[in-house]
Amino acid sequence: MPFIRTSKFYVLALIAALAFTLAACGNSGNNAGSAATGQPSQEAAASGGKIVINDELGTVELDKAPEKIVVLEFSYADALVTLGVQPVGLADDDDPSLLMDEVKDKLGSYTSVGSRYEPNLEKISSLQPDLIIADSDHHKNVLDQLKAIAPTIVLNDHLADYDMALNNYMVIAKALGKEAEGQKRLEEHKATIEAEKQKIKETDYAILPAVVNPKGFFAQSDHSFAGSFLTSIGYSDPVKNEEAYPQLSLEQLSETNPQVIVLLPTEEKTIVNEWEANPLWSKLDAVSGNKVLTAERRNWSLSRGLIGSEHIIKDIAAQLGE
Template identity: 50%
Template sequence: MKKLVLHSTLVLWVCILALAGCSTAESTREATASDQAEARIIKHEFGESTIQGIPKRIVALEYSFVDSLATLGVTPVGIADDNKPDSIIAPIKEKLGEYTSVGSRYEVNFELISSLQPDLIIGDVSRHKEVYAQLNGIAPTLLLKSHGATYQENLSSFPVIAEAVGKKDEAEPLLQAHQANLDKLKASIPQDEQRTVLPAVVNAKGFFAHTSKSYAGSLLESLGLKDAIHSDEAYPQLTLEQLVEYNPDVLFLMKTPGEQTIIDEWSKNPLWGTISAVKNNNVYEVDRGVWSLSRGIISAETIVKEAIGQLYP
């Protein structure tokens, strides 16, 4: 009788183990199938990249991509912030968690990026195309438009980023909400507004106009404000004499707070006082980090609110 019970018990355990083995094998097959299903091909400015699953460790090599990720509720593990954490504007910073600075946007620190073990890198096609192979060797890399691109071109990067981080369905509602916010702000601009507007980065090296080919210039133009310069260049450097010739009615001077700029010198020149914007007290100092560096949905709405607040107090 004891032998029979022992035999029955052994048979039972064999069956249990066999079923467990089948279950494990089935789970493995399901996991493999799931992984294969999650492999996605993302098209970007430099080709296509295959992304496996949902990236959790993302490195962003431009501020505009940080803006996009923050809009989507994602904090990168690494950000190229030029070793200046304060260069990330407050409305974006408040949406981010902790991250590691990977240094300069201009000179990529491959060793530091690699140490973060990223599963996705997002770079700027104008800055990082020469090092794409090296970046892609660390993790799947997307190169998108940012520096030297217009507002609409920067905006076109947003749905690509959303798809890459598994938030494709959120992109369109967020873009629609963004457009609705801009339309509401735009409604406060008088239809008969005829003044010409010129945003420009000013520093100790010079005066760099941001035309309608730039982010800030094209954003203001999308509101119906007239660009003071018609140029194929995004950031032409102007002399004081050239600025006088263009004679903008409004100047938005993008600068780093506390920094000495060429305007300190120009303001002593009688020519400076002949510019319409200067004569009519329509010269506004604005934060370069907001107006020039960030280039995303959050920064766009911040810029428009500030511009309209200055122009129509």
Template identity: 30%
Template sequence: MRRLISTAAVVTAAALSLAACGTTESASDGSDKAADQIRLTDATGAKVTLDGRAKKVVGTEWNVVESLVSLGVDPVGVSDVKGYKTWDSVVPLKNTPKDIGTRGEPSMETIASLEPDLILATTDLPASAVKQLKKVGPVLTVRPADASDPIGQMTENLELIAKATGTEQQAATLDKQFEAKIAAGRKKLDKAGLAGTEIAFADGYVASNQVSIRPYTDGSLIGDVNKRLGLKNAWKVEGDKDYGLATTDVEDLTGLGDDVRFAYIGGESSGDRDPFAKNLTKNSVWKSLPFVKAGDVHQLPDGIWMFGGPESMGAYIDALTDALTK
């Protein structure tokens, strides 16, 4: 983790930002600032007070950045801007934010130089990093995923960020649009006779010439969306408590049923090799799988962030239902 630089400019910026977290003048002094304050409680239980709706916002993780963009707020700072543009191109940045470093190690110096009204972080960021961020400006921390209620967590995060930025109306519109996407997608699948179809969604990567496959179980956001669409998750492995993700290999795919449809996002535009379309084409186990033989392997378009918000999930619904009903 980069240490916070101790220049006079940064210290001044941090002091100004911290002052924004404190109480404003009392009403008895003739100030109406107290009435404009926004008081929030984040995922860690921390109380966050803003003097008004946040306008200069930094996002340390792509899901909170997507929420900002969807709500009509252009972030002034984003972690790994190039990576966001690659993996979340369906919700493109509309401005040119400052790159603040990697998602796991944001630059405190760069963030301080932006003098943000608010820094959006997630519980994936180490507590020590969040502690440093709080020396720079107000920090609102969200839980990026919850396998017990993935869609509920997505919605909760969007609404909390909307409160901080004064965009509650936009959040309500996004929620309605997402529900409409679910309803339309379910109707489309039902009409095609695909209600209750087993689906296995995954991504994969290659390490030391070995293909590792990452199943998205019912506890994943995509798994929850699939369930809402009336599909049945074919994965029998257990996912982690936050993202609902698991790890398996090609041999374990033989345990999937004969009528399973397989879908994935390959990440071709990121420069990664697509393990399903390239590395496994000569693998005898892969070629023997029923869904491979039946041509029921569906590569969905890149740029749909699998851990994003309502707009990413809406794009996923469109892509999946189009692929399954061709």
């Protein structure tokens, strides 16, 4: 009888030791995955692991990858479609034509939640989102209401330069549980930019993009998305202003005297139509050198993302390249 009790003891001990070893191996594998990437492993995410995001205001914790997402800037829609994700709601200023064609073609059906500046909170709530992506400038007055509806990531988009926009992209990719896909698409983006740069022989001059409407000329300095993207590929910024979007008079524009101007009109008739009758306009290097170009604002200024910047460099390569 003592022998039987001892045998049972050894068998139970062996089983316990084996179970402990398997558990230790499993934990070691998960920890290694997290340490290697700095983020929860895909297995952890799939099993309900939390996603922790650092945004402009602090930390946002998601119980799982969100499925119903409302985005309040065009660039966020740009980011989502590159990751194969469809938003349920989008602040499109009640005008889908403001979306880039490349983004619109990839978007499924969505609910417009109104203006980017004053999104319709009731519509957002009715969609029952599990994530809202907002802008720190445009939505600072409604952040508490947005957070009461759903977890809200706050990014600096409106005043972001190109590098900040790329960082925003990876924050969004992580929030969606698609960090690997995001990194792959980012590498493809960089390759596209390099390939298009090879088509541009000369970048040794000052170039100024500007949104123009009937009331004003709003330059985009190298603190803006488009302006900083152009300096990143070799052009110089003639404005040298700490503001991202300084409004310039014709006299101030004459002082900066860019060699290339890219007009981004909001409508058919703008302040430039008035300026063309002024001798100061004709004396600008860009005007006398026949380098006043026109591009679509939605491509250069509204969609501050991967697709937007790829469109910018393709426009530049087509108009100023070989």
